[in-house]
Structures are given as structure tokens and as C-alpha cells.
Amino acid sequence: MLAVLLTGCWRDKDFAVEPAQEAPALEATRSSGTTFRLSALRGKVVILSFGYTACPDVCPTTLSRLNNLQRRLGMLSQDLEVVFITVDPERDTERRLNDYVNVFNRRFTALRLEDEALTKLLTAYRVTATRRYPDSERYSNHAFTGEMPYTVDHTGGYFVIDRGGTLRLRIPYDTPLERLQESVEGLLQEEL
């Protein structure tokens, strides 16, 4: 038992945010007109993830994984909140973003911030997002209308905030689900 605990603690150092810091503030107006405040989720474990809906691979993989994580956590998942923040607010309308996230899990929260608010948030979490345009020659006669098919290079992974509002872990996107579960469970089992 002791050995298991020690191993658990030691292994989580792989992902620890050092030094642990209060999670940077996050506020956004939702389509319902209400304001989302990260600080209102004190007492819960929160996983933040950044991405965009036109992403064919990384973001669906991340969100489906989080859905599976929630399933595997069973009752514990009642104290877990998942928040997906778009890094592509120009294409991701509120509606599109909500529809997208709901396909993966109706309990997940989708947030859209624009301009300075988004820039400030990305900087605070040390997240980068850069558009990548396909070379114009290959796309000179593409079938898109009014939408350049750019993709966004962005920071992936899971930013995990503990019940006390501290940003504790930054887990890489390709971490196996079992390992992700181990880390999140660890934080869920902590007392506030």
C-alpha cells in the first residue's frame, strides 16, 4: 500500500507544474448569457484543454479520451469538470463550438474568448496557437468557399487544476488513458 502511494507520488512528478501556482483566472461569457468563472469551480478538479473544431485528429482524440476518462472514473467523475477552450474563435462560433463539444460529452463546457482576452489567457497558461496555411499552389482550385482551410498548430494536453484551485499538472496529449486516470484520480482523492 505504502509502496503504491509512493510510486504514485513519484510518478506524478513527470507532469507536475513547478512551482505549483494558482490557476490563472479564466472568465468567459457563455451563449446562455451567463458568465463562466473558473474560480466558481473550487472544490472540483478541473481539466482544461485547448483546441479548435476544424481539427480532424488531435482535438477529437483529446475529447474522446476525456469522455472515456469520465466514464472510467464512475462516481468520482461528479467532481470532475472538463473545459474546452477554442484557439480559433474566428471560425468557432459559439453554436459550432457547443455542438462540437456536446458530441463528445454533454457535461463538458466549451468556451470562446476573443482578442485580448484570449491572448491573455493563452499567455497565462503558456499555450501557443499559430495558424498554418496550406501552400497556395496546392489549393489554387480547392473546393472551399469563403473558408481557407487552415489548420492551427497548438499546445495540446491536459491542464489539471486541483480542488483548491491550484494548477498542478500539465499532462501531454499522448499520455495513455490509464496513466491520465491515475493522475486525475490522485487529485480527486485529495481532501480540499
Added chain:
Amino acid sequence: MGGRGARTLGVMLLVGLPGGCRTREGAEPLRTSGASVRVERARARLTPAQVGAVYLSVVNATESADRLLSAESSSATKVELHEVVAREDVLSMVMHPEGFPIPAGGRVELVPGGKHLMLYNVRASADGIDLLLRFEKTGAVRLNVPVVAADEDMR
């Protein structure tokens, strides 16, 4: 308009490929006897944003290297060969217009978070989506790809 264009393309593909490609109708695997290039475990994930990804394994049981050159689908306006590449924790999708090499006696895996086919403006169908893969040596392979629920972990 875009949809109709794509459908016309799809019909053309079913009728036959121009340019003398070694297409064999519905052929998978391609060679009935002995060594072959086969496609296994193909599955697609589509999202409400009308993009999608196809994952599959290509097994090359032949004694010569081959290459997956390109892909098409009547359900999508465009299919590209992509790979997710991580630089520290930043993920980029890199296009592979040169295709994916498949070593002799080896295989190439298209998996979430790695190599995949990206589908643009894809329309979902309960029957799955059709896909045509063009290989350098093997020629064209047509297959039907089941669509997996978006919330499934597909690894």
C-alpha cells in the same frame, strides 16, 4: 454545389479510374494468391465541424516496398495524408504530399495522434464512407470505412 461536384467525382470513381490505373473493382486484398498489400482495421471519425480522420493499417506482405500515394472519397471534397508532429507540447499537422512509404514485409499504421487521412467537408453516412487508396505499386484499393462514434477512444 460543392456536394454535387463531390458526388459526380464519386460516380466517376465507381465507373473506373482514368489513366490506366490498375484498379480492381472492390478488390481488397488485391492479390488473391500469395503475398499482398492489405488494408486492415480501417475506421473513420467524423465531427460536426465536417472534418474527419481515417485511421487504418497497411500491411505489406510482398517483397517490395510500396507507397500510399493519395486517397479520395465520394463523401468528402478532399482527402489529405497528414501526420501530427509534436514539438515539445505544440502539435502540428504536417502534410505528406509525397505519401507514406510502406516497407517490404512491413506495415504502416495510421492512428490517432499520428499519421492519418484528413477528410474535408465530409458528409456522414450510416453505411460508412467509401475510400479509394492509391498505392504506387499495388494500384488502387477501394474500401468501405465504418464510421465510429466521435466519443469513442479509437486507439
